[in-house]
Amino acid sequence: MREARSLESLPERNPLYRDEPWHSQGVGFFCVKNYLVFYTVNPNADTVSIARIMYGGRDISRQLEETPEW
Numbered sequence: 001m002r003e004a005r006s007l008e009s010l011p012e013r014n015p016l017y018r019d020e021p022w023h024s025q026g027v028g029f030f031c032v033k034n035y036l037v038f039y040t041v042n043p044n045a046d047t048v049s050i051a052r053i054m055y056g057g058r059d060i061s062r063q064l065e066e067t068p069e070w
Contacts, residue, residue, distance in 0.1 A: 034057075
């Protein structure tokens with residue numbers, strides 16, 4: 001996915017997810033067609049971790065709560 005690979009050059013260009021606790025944890029997201037990609041940036045390790053890709057029509061908060069990576 002081209003959009004995910006582009007995180008390598010400027011991962012902070014996307015907004016943080018607005019709801020808590022994900023906003024405080026630095027969870028960014030972007031859209032790809034009908035899907036949302038959620039990720040975090042670890043500047044100390046110079047890495048980006050994609051934690052979840054989900055269909056945008058789902059109950060997003062509930063799905064994020066069930067994501068073990070947070």
